[in-house]
Amino acid sequence: MAESSWLTKFPQMDRVDLLEIRKGLDSAYREFSREYGEVIESLFDPLLTFLVWFEKLLLTTPWFIVIVAVAGLVYLVSRSWKLSLGVVVSFLAIGYFGMWDNTMRTLSIITVCTLMAIGLGIPIGIVMARSDKARSVITPMLDIMQTMPAFVYLIPVVMLLGIGKIPGVIAVIIYAIPPVIRLTNLGIRLVDSEVMEAATAYGANPTQRLFGVQLPLAMPTIMAGINQTIMMALSMVVIASMIGVKGLGQPVLKSITNQYFTLGLFNGLAIVALAIIFDRVSQAYAKRTQRHMQGIENA
Amino acid sequence: MPEPLITIEGLYKVFGSKPDSVMPMVHEGRSKDDILAETGHTLGLKDINLTINKGEIFVIMGLSGSGKSTLIRHFNRLIDPTEGVIKVEDTDVMKLPPKELEHFRRHKMSMVFQRFGLMPHRTVLENVGYGLSIQGQSKAVWSAKAKEWLETVGLAGYEAQYPAQLSGGQQQRVGLARALCTDAEILLMDEAFSALDPLIRSEMQDQLIELQDTLHKTIIFITHDLDEALRIGDRIAILKDGEMVQQGTPDEILLNPANDYVEAFVKDVNRARALTVETVMKPPSRRITADTIGEALIQMKAIKGDYGYYVNDDGYQGVVTQDTLEACCDDASTSQEMDDTVWEDLPSISPDAMLESVIPETLDADYSLPVVDEEGNLKGELSKSNLAEVLGGADKKTEERI
Ligand SMILES: Nc1ncnc2c1ncn2[C@@H]1O[C@H](COP(=O)(O)OP(=O)(O)O)[C@@H](O)[C@H]1O
Numbered sequence: 001m002a003e004s005s006w007l008t009k010f011p012q013m014d015r016v017d018l019l020e021i022r023k024g025l026d027s028a029y030r031e032f033s034r035e036y037g038e039v040i041e042s043l044f045d046p047l048l049t050f051l052v053w054f055e056k057l058l059l060t061t062p063w064f065i066v067i068v069a070v071a072g073l074v075y076l077v078s079r080s081w082k083l084s085l086g087v088v089v090s091f092l093a094i095g096y097f098g099m100w101d102n103t104m105r106t107l108s109i110i111t112v113c114t115l116m117a118i119g120l121g122i123p124i125g126i127v128m129a130r131s132d133k134a135r136s137v138i139t140p141m142l143d144i145m146q147t148m149p150a151f152v153y154l155i156p157v158v159m160l161l162g163i164g165k166i167p168g169v170i171a172v173i174i175y176a177i178p179p180v181i182r183l184t185n186l187g188i189r190l191v192d193s194e195v196m197e198a199a200t201a202y203g204a205n206p207t208q209r210l211f212g213v214q215l216p217l218a219m220p221t222i223m224a225g226i227n228q229t230i231m232m233a234l235s236m237v238v239i240a241s242m243i244g245v246k247g248l249g250q251p252v253l254k255s256i257t258n259q260y261f262t263l264g265l266f267n268g269l270a271i272v273a274l275a276i277i278f279d280r281v282s283q284a285y286a287k288r289t290q291r292h293m294q295g296i297e298n299a
Numbered sequence: 300m301p302e303p304l305i306t307i308e309g310l311y312k313v314f315g316s317k318p319d320s321v322m323p324m325v326h327e328g329r330s331k332d333d334i335l336a337e338t339g340h341t342l343g344l345k346d347i348n349l350t351i352n353k354g355e356i357f358v359i360m361g362l363s364g365s366g367k368s369t370l371i372r373h374f375n376r377l378i379d380p381t382e383g384v385i386k387v388e389d390t391d392v393m394k395l396p397p398k399e400l401e402h403f404r405r406h407k408m409s410m411v412f413q414r415f416g417l418m419p420h421r422t423v424l425e426n427v428g429y430g431l432s433i434q435g436q437s438k439a440v441w442s443a444k445a446k447e448w449l450e451t452v453g454l455a456g457y458e459a460q461y462p463a464q465l466s467g468g469q470q471q472r473v474g475l476a477r478a479l480c481t482d483a484e485i486l487l488m489d490e491a492f493s494a495l496d497p498l499i500r501s502e503m504q505d506q507l508i509e510l511q512d513t514l515h516k517t518i519i520f521i522t523h524d525l526d527e528a529l530r531i532g533d534r535i536a537i538l539k540d541g542e543m544v545q546q547g548t549p550d551e552i553l554l555n556p557a558n559d560y561v562e563a564f565v566k567d568v569n570r571a572r573a574l575t576v577e578t579v580m581k582p583p584s585r586r587i588t589a590d591t592i593g594e595a596l597i598q599m600k601a602i603k604g605d606y607g608y609y610v611n612d613d614g615y616q617g618v619v620t621q622d623t624l625e626a627c628c629d630d631a632s633t634s635q636e637m638d639d640t641v642w643e644d645l646p647s648i649s650p651d652a653m654l655e656s657v658i659p660e661t662l663d664a665d666y667s668l669p670v671v672d673e674e675g676n677l678k679g680e681l682s683k684s685n686l687a688e689v690l691g692g693a694d695k696k697t698e699e700r701i
Pocket residue numbers: 314315341342343361362363364365366367368369370
């Protein structure tokens with residue numbers, strides 16, 4: 001009987017060995033973070049300074065100036081009065097319901113995360129589009145980043161950098177960057193091969209091809225990626241608040257533990273409002289800059 | 300005297316992950332299908348040898364998949380060969396380092412694409428000026444030049460439009476203007492007119508021929524359409540499964556198809572529209588040059604016919620028959636001078652005329668028609684049976700051609 005127990009019970013590794021492995025890895029990483037944590041943290045100092053400065057800027061500027069500035073920016077980018085008006089109304093409502101400061105904090109961190117995700121993601125996407133080898137290495141990494149539960153990669157980040165804004169930003173970027181990378185790669189690969197051949201045939205060098213042909217033609221696809229990246233960054237706000245990122249996520253977290261339904265709902269709606277604004281503005285921008293693709297008449 | 304501009308020697312192209320490993324099989328002469336089945340590699344081109352002369356329109360023709368696009372992309376190295384030499388003048392294109400290759404592409408060759416290859420995010424003017432702007436020319440320079448070429452191709456006023464706003468024919472005119480705008484000596488055209496409606500297509504062919512009359516570029520033109528090839532080609536090369544099966548002038552290809560493949564191509568061509576009188580006429584055998592009727596009768600006997608074409612110092616005059624000559628002799632001496640009472644008018648035809656245009660005259664006349672050039676020289680003769688042979692069935696009658 002005893003001999004056939006492997007049939008019903010998985011022949012697993014010895015418990016002691018398993019424990020050893022876990023202990024070994026954990027302590028090795030702990031060693032590593034104790035050793036290099038400060039150095040790595042100091043690498044992020046400029047970013048932290050900027051984050052703090054930007055948050056402070058949004059918080060200390062009088063609310064009506066912020067509203068006018070944001071609405072103006074939205075108009076510049078989208079050329080739509082309706083959208084700008086929508087921004088003013090939602091910001092007024094947010095302020096009236098007492099969520100102004102948290103919204104500004106979230107706005108600042110999302111803006112920074114998005115800019116960083118774009119700044120990192122587009123070059124990575126370009127590299128991926130240029131070489132099949134790079135693509136075969138990067139794709140599985142993106143798959144992991146998108147499916148690994150956020151809490152799992154929060155652990156090493158927090159172990160390394162502690163609790164605060166920087167680990168929050170890193171977690172948000174890890175979670176939100178895959179779409180912009182994937183769609184930059186896709187967009188470039190989908191550029192009509194004859195158009196690329198034409199550029200090459202007329203003697204365009206790689207830089208001229210990239211900036212003169214590939215990126216402009218991939219832009220609609222890249223914009224779709226940026227749009228998704230923003231949405232995913234916003235959806236990370238609550239999780240990021242668990243590691244000390246202030247903003248609309250914290251009241252939501254508080255309302256989960258204390259069962260304050262209305263508090264959660266209001267802050268949730270504020271996140272939704274931000275998401276809709278970001279989404280509509282980036283889409284309007286994409287559409288406006290790509291009009292010639294369909295011919296001007298029907299745009 | 301034709302001056303060679305581009306030479307291609309022993310060019311092979313194998314598509315796949317390890318082309319070099321397949322080359323031994325290719326050299327053994329294994330077929331394209333064999334190689335694909337055994338190694339998963341596609342034999343794109345096999346032992347291509349070509350010389351293209353300055354100022355000619357060289358047409359490369361073949362069915363879809365025969366390797367035309369692959370071949371034309373070797374001229375500017377959009378595709379690198381697996382083996383072989385490509386020379387333009389004395390430049391070995393294969394040996395050019397990247398920077399020089401860019402320079403070569405910018406100044407030596409330009410290309411027109413089947414699906415136009417225009418940049419949808421640039422205006423028509425920017426598209427036409429693309430080649431020059433890539434070279435680093437100032438906007439003032441390239442836009443002025445682009446404007447001129449747009450006018451030449453008949454698109455003045457469309458400068459600010461985007462390609463998506465133009466029709467196919469207009470887009471290809473933009474493609475042509477873009478190619479001409481860099482003043483490159485060599486023009487590569489990959490099925491440039493194949494995507495266009497027949498009417499627009501023939502308009503574009505006319506325009507190309509007209510432009511070529513003044514520009515004298517060296518044009519490599521790809522098509523799968525023999526009519527198009529015959530219409531614009533000075534010389535034609537025919538590809539099949541990556542192999543060159545025949546090269547020659549349009550007439551040579553039409554009258555002397557090298558094998559069944561070419562013959563199948565040639566079969567459906569309207570020869571009457573593709574061939575000139577010169578290519579099918581017989582040499583003149585009925586020349587009568589005598590000064591007197593007596594001598595004329597002697598010459599008539601020698602040519603073993605009952606009529607001849609009378610030619611004097613002023614050139615071709617008309618037809619004389621044995622009957623009229625003999626009739627003259629009865630009531631006058633054989634030393635009577637030849638004059639216009641002896642010969643009858645018989646219209647002559649020009650050696651450059653298309654066969655189609657002379658069919659009615661040839662069929663109506665009682666005699667073979669004399670072929671006479673502009674100076675009045677008798678160049679040959681065209682008979683009904685001549686015409687019937689050439690325009691008739693598909694069986695070979697090329698042996699009779701001189
Ligand atoms: N990049 C490529 N990879 C593999 N096979 C190719 C590639 N390009 C062309 N081929 C093959 O080479 C042959 C010739 O193609 P192509 O030159 O496009 O023909 P054509 O222009 O005459 O229609 C075809 O069998 C095609 O499948």
